[in-house]
Amino acid sequence: MRFDIVRRRKWFFLLSGAITVAGLIVTLVFGLNLGTDFKAGSRVQVQFTQTFHTSAIAGAFAKANLPLGASAITTAGTQNSMAVIRLGYELNAQQENTLNHILKSSFPGYVGTQYDSVSPIIAQEQSQTAVWAIVFASIGIVVYVALRFEYRFAIAGIIALLHDAFIVISVFALLRIPVDLPFIAAVLTIVGYSINDTIVIFDRIRENLKGAKLKSLADLEQLVDHSLWQTMTRSINTVLTVLFAAIMLYFFGGDPIHNFCFALLVGLISGAYSSIFIASPIWVVWRSRSLRREQKAA
Numbered sequence: 001m002r003f004d005i006v007r008r009r010k011w012f013f014l015l016s017g018a019i020t021v022a023g024l025i026v027t028l029v030f031g032l033n034l035g036t037d038f039k040a041g042s043r044v045q046v047q048f049t050q051t052f053h054t055s056a057i058a059g060a061f062a063k064a065n066l067p068l069g070a071s072a073i074t075t076a077g078t079q080n081s082m083a084v085i086r087l088g089y090e091l092n093a094q095q096e097n098t099l100n101h102i103l104k105s106s107f108p109g110y111v112g113t114q115y116d117s118v119s120p121i122i123a124q125e126q127s128q129t130a131v132w133a134i135v136f137a138s139i140g141i142v143v144y145v146a147l148r149f150e151y152r153f154a155i156a157g158i159i160a161l162l163h164d165a166f167i168v169i170s171v172f173a174l175l176r177i178p179v180d181l182p183f184i185a186a187v188l189t190i191v192g193y194s195i196n197d198t199i200v201i202f203d204r205i206r207e208n209l210k211g212a213k214l215k216s217l218a219d220l221e222q223l224v225d226h227s228l229w230q231t232m233t234r235s236i237n238t239v240l241t242v243l244f245a246a247i248m249l250y251f252f253g254g255d256p257i258h259n260f261c262f263a264l265l266v267g268l269i270s271g272a273y274s275s276i277f278i279a280s281p282i283w284v285v286w287r288s289r290s291l292r293r294e295q296k297a298a
Contacts, residue, residue, distance in 0.1 A: 004221075004225060005225055005228050005229075005276065005277060005280075005281070006221040006222075006224050006225040006228070006280070006281055006284055007221050007225070009277075009281035009284065009285070012277040012278060012281065013278075013281070016163055016274075016277075016278055019167060019170075020163065020166060020167075022170070023166055023167060023169070023170025023171075023173075023174075024166075024170070026170050026173050026174045027169060027170055027173045030173050030174065030176065031173065032169070032172065032173050032179050033172070033173070033176045033177060033178050033179060034178070034179055034180075035086065035178035035179055035180030035181075035183075038130070038179065038180065039088070041086065041087050041088050041089060041090065042086075042087045042089065042090055042091045042115060042116065043084065043085070043086055043087075043115070043116040044083075044084070044085040044086075044087065044091070044099075044113060044114075044115055045082065045083070045084050045085075045113065045114040045115075045116075046082065046083040046084075046085070046103060046110070046112075046113050047081065047082050047110075047111040047112055047113070047114075048081045048082070048083070048107060048109040048110060048111060049081065049109040049111060050081060050109040051081060052081075052083065052107065052109070054073045054075070054083070056106065056107070057073055057083050057085065058073065059106075060099070060102045060103050060106050060107075061085070061099070063102050063106075064095065064098045064099045064102050066087070066091070066095060066099065068085070068087070072085055072086050072087065073085050074258075081109075086178070091115060096113075096115055099113070100113055130181070130184040133184065133188065134165070134184070134187060134188065134191075137188055137191055137192075138158060138161060138162075138191070141154075141157065141158065141161065141191070141195050142154045142155075142157070142158050145157050145158075145195070145199065145202070148199075149202055149203075149206060152283055152286045152287060153202050153283055155282075155286070156279045156280070156282040156283040156286065157195055157198050157199075157202070157279055159278070159279070159282055160194065160198060160274040160275065160278045160279035160282070161191050161194055161195060161274075163270070163274045163278055164190055164191070164194050164267055164270045164271045164274050165187055165190070165191065165267075167266065167267075167270045168186070168187060168190065168263050168266050168267045168270065169187075171266050172263070177259055177262065178259060180259065182257065182259055182260040182263075183259055183260065183263050185260060186259075186260045186261075186263035186264050186267065187263065187267065189264060189267075190263070190264065190267030190268065190270075190271055193242065193267075193268065193271055194267070194270075194271030194272075194274060194275060197235055197238065197239075197271065197272065197275040198274075198275045198279045198280075200231055200234065200235070201227060201228060201231050201235070201275060201276070201279070201280055202279075202280070202283075204227040204230055204231050205223070205224055205227040205280065205283070208223050208226065208227050209223065217288050220284060220287060220288060221284060224280050224281075224283070224284050227280070228276060228280060232276070235272060235275060235276060236272075239268055239269070239271075239272040242264075242268055243265065243268055243269070246261050246264040246265050246268060247261075247265065249261045249264075250262060250265065
């Protein structure tokens, strides 16, 4: 016997509402841990020919009178031969030369250092660009779904997308993971994946609606529930395949893409959940109103 998803939609709405409220509280209390891309700062990438200890890197920065924040040093490269240091302030030319001299004299395997600094103006511009990218992507999705299906499908889809994005943001705020440009790329990837899965379900609902005689809300719920179960295997197989790839990237891709992969993992799970348990039930709620009006008119 199949689990009745649509008729139990209130429970899923309550669950998503609780998660959303909790995420909002977490975000307001803790705030977002903005990375170097969205605030003034510097990214220092130090290359070595052999492994090193992060404590020695911290000592070199201390000698150069350059304070480090918590968890500022990460490792990357083959056999962890690269150090990536994120600083909450810009480095000037003199500080860079001093640090280069200290690193060269302290590490026999030192190869070189690459610096990437972001000024407050550029950080602000990148923040605005990231926001607009998400906004325009959402508008484009709404227009596409509205033209291909109807406005009710479009609104249900965009609510599900906002649900997914907000959950990822809340998790990053709670765990204090830096939000940077790869994070924005992950959110846009999640939006694309989630709406694709949702459109597949919507398309099946539309196909099943052709010739269907809906006399009551129960008929509508049964039709949508049947459509969900028809696409369930496809939805599960798709998310498991992408999750497997994201997990492999997270563990074997190196520290520089950890945040991107983690955002993907959270977003993929949230996206699969919202496509099945949120988007279609929301459409049912909206469609049931017009169904009642049609019945009254008849």
